[in-house]
Amino acid sequence: MNRFLARCALIAVAFCQAIPAFADKPNVVILATGGTIAGAGADVAKSATYQAAKVPVDKLIAGIPTLADVAQVRGEQVFQIASESFTNEHLVTLGKRVAALAKQGDVDGIVVTHGTDTLEETAYFLNLVVHTDKPIVVVGSMRPGTAMSADGMLNLSNAVSVAASQDARGKGVLVTMNDELNSGRDVSKMINIKTEAFKSPWGALGMVVEGKNYWFRLPAKRHTMNSEFDIEKIGALAPVEIAYGYGNVSDTAYRALADKGAKAIIHAGTGNGSVAARVVPGLRELRAKGVQIIRSSHVNAGGFVIRNAEQPDDQYDWVVAHDLNPQKARILAAVAMTKTQDSKELQRIFWEY
Numbered sequence: 001m002n003r004f005l006a007r008c009a010l011i012a013v014a015f016c017q018a019i020p021a022f023a024d025k026p027n028v029v030i031l032a033t034g035g036t037i038a039g040a041g042a043d044v045a046k047s048a049t050y051q052a053a054k055v056p057v058d059k060l061i062a063g064i065p066t067l068a069d070v071a072q073v074r075g076e077q078v079f080q081i082a083s084e085s086f087t088n089e090h091l092v093t094l095g096k097r098v099a100a101l102a103k104q105g106d107v108d109g110i111v112v113t114h115g116t117d118t119l120e121e122t123a124y125f126l127n128l129v130v131h132t133d134k135p136i137v138v139v140g141s142m143r144p145g146t147a148m149s150a151d152g153m154l155n156l157s158n159a160v161s162v163a164a165s166q167d168a169r170g171k172g173v174l175v176t177m178n179d180e181l182n183s184g185r186d187v188s189k190m191i192n193i194k195t196e197a198f199k200s201p202w203g204a205l206g207m208v209v210e211g212k213n214y215w216f217r218l219p220a221k222r223h224t225m226n227s228e229f230d231i232e233k234i235g236a237l238a239p240v241e242i243a244y245g246y247g248n249v250s251d252t253a254y255r256a257l258a259d260k261g262a263k264a265i266i267h268a269g270t271g272n273g274s275v276a277a278r279v280v281p282g283l284r285e286l287r288a289k290g291v292q293i294i295r296s297s298h299v300n301a302g303g304f305v306i307r308n309a310e311q312p313d314d315q316y317d318w319v320v321a322h323d324l325n326p327q328k329a330r331i332l333a334a335v336a337m338t339k340t341q342d343s344k345e346l347q348r349i350f351w352e353y
Contacts, residue, residue: 025070025071025072025164026070026071026072026108026109026163026164026165027071027072027074027106027107027108027109028070028071028072028073028074028107028108028109028110028111028160028163028164029073029074029075029076029101029107029109029110029111030057030060030061030073030074030075030076030110030111030112030113030156030160031075031076031078031094031097031098031101031110031111031112031113032056032057032060032075032076032077032078032079032080032112032113033078033079033080033081033083033086033090033094033112033113033114033115033122034052034053034079034080034081034082034083034113034114034115035052035053035081035082035083035113035114035115035116035117035119035140035141036050036052036115036116036140036141036142036143036144036152037060037113037114037115037139037140037141037144037145037152037155037156038052038053038054038055038056038057038060038080038113038145039051039052039053039054039055039144039145039146040054040055040144040145040146041144041146041147043146044146044147044148045147045148048143048193050144050146050147052082052083052115052144053080053081053082053115055145056077056080057075057076057077057113058075060075060113060145060152060156061073061074061075063145063153064153064156064157066157067157067160070157070160070161070164070211071108071109071160071161071163071164073160076097078093078094078097079094081115082115082117083114083115083116083117083118083119083122083140084115084117084118086115086118086121086122088236088237088334089236091121091122091125091237092231092234092235092236092237094112094122094126095125095126095129095130095231095234096231096232098110098112098126098130098136098231099129099130099131099132099231099232102130102131102132102134102136103132107134108134108135108163108164109134109135109136109137109160109162109163109164109165109168110134110135110136110137110163111137111138111139111156111159111160111163112126112136112137112138112139113139113140113156113159114138114139114140115140116140116141116142116189116192116197116198117189118327119138119140119175119189119198120175120184120187120188120189120198120327120328121327121328121330121331122138123138123173123174123175123184123185123187124173124184124185124328124331124332125331125335126138126173126184127172127173127183127184127185127223127224127227128223128227128229128331128332128335128353129227129229129230129231129234129335130173130224130231131224131225131227131230132224132225133169133170133224133225134169135162135163135164135165135168135169135171135174136163136172136173136174136184136224137159137160137162137163137168137173137174137175137176138159138173138174138175138184139155139156139158139159139175139176139177140152140155140177141155141156141177141195142177142192142193142194142195142197143195149195151177151178151195154179155176155177155178157211158176158179158208158211159176161208161211161213162174162176162181162208162213165213167213167215168213170224170225171183171205171218171219172184172185172219172223172224173185173223173224174205175187175198176208177195177197177198178195178196178197178198179207179208179209180198180204180206180207180208181204181205181206181207181208181213181215182198182199182200182204182205183200183205183219185219185221185223185328185353186200186201186202186219187199187200188200188201188325188327188328190300190301201301201302201323202302202323203216203217204216205217205218205219221352221353222352222353223353227353228339229335229336229338229339234335234338236338237334237335237338238263238264238333238334238335238336238337238338239261239262239263239264239334240262240263240264240265240266240330240333240334240337241257241260241262241264241265241266241330242265242266242268242326242327242330243257243265243266243267243268244268244298244326245267245268245269245270245274245275245276245279245298246270249276249278249279250278250279251278251279251281251282251283254267254279254282254283254286255282255286258286258289258291262291263290263291263292263337263341264291264292264293264294264333264334264337265283265286265291265292265293265294266294266296266321266326266329266330266333267283267293267294267295267296268296268297268298268326269295269296269297269298269305269310270297270298270299271297271299271303271310272297272303272304272305272306272309272310273295273296273297273303273305273310273311273320273321274310274311275295275310275311280311280316283316283318284316287316287317287318290341292319292333292337292341292343292346293316293318293319294318294319294320294321294329294333294346294350295310295311295313295318295319295320295321296320296321296324296325296326296329297321297325297326298325298326302323302325303323303325304322304323305320305321305322305323306320307320307347317343318343319343319346319347319350320347320350321350322350322351324350329350332349332350332353333346336349
């Protein structure tokens, strides 16, 4: 009996000693939405030909056993779709779930796995509407996990590491791909083949190497805790569409989008958000009918639209998107117009966010 009691005592001591080590690890929740990071190809040679959104989140987590060394990780399957099929409704649903988790005391960081096609839009949306200083990290991959040199495993490992880290707090939504730490506001998909597909026109915030973060700059624009927008007060986003500028363009697309109910149209212009002379009268007519006209640029490496330089924006009562590309401008307009329809207020928002 004495030996039995002694053995029980030793087990109890060992158990109690293990609890603090386990409890000290941060708690990270992975919200899975599908995409290439959850994709599968027919064989290892298929890195660009595959089916997205096939692998559930529990298998993604099980495939990286070292995650347990970094944090206590659990997963939720929010969606299982290719990201080109993301809608405003998906954004709102995801945003509300992220916000709810961020309020929980037992959650230290959140990772969102996402397809790369619209990853930048979701990252910027969360950056605008979730009020928390806890790390929110959006991550994807350019190759499915079945491919040679697949990048998803390392990207996800880095994302969990960043979400679990104290020094990532308060920096807004982050995107961790190809060892880089980018702001969800700035980063965009620049190419659809290479693993270094995601770049920020103003440079990365830092690097994550072997689980350690190295920071070089901080976001300058308003985000998360300092945002005036709150996902808990948003039921639906405003209908905002994008029309593309190019040589020989007409106003047909702009008018069609307005006829279908768009409350704002992002003009994805050339250069400095240029508007062809033959399109100007149509856009002025739409503005007179209450449709917001927002000039952006489709220059890939970072279009920067200067107000009243290419067009007399004050005279036409148009808004400029500053340095936001068309797809990010759409996100900001769709969020901002849940609060205001005033063009001057919209312009202020585009300068600040």
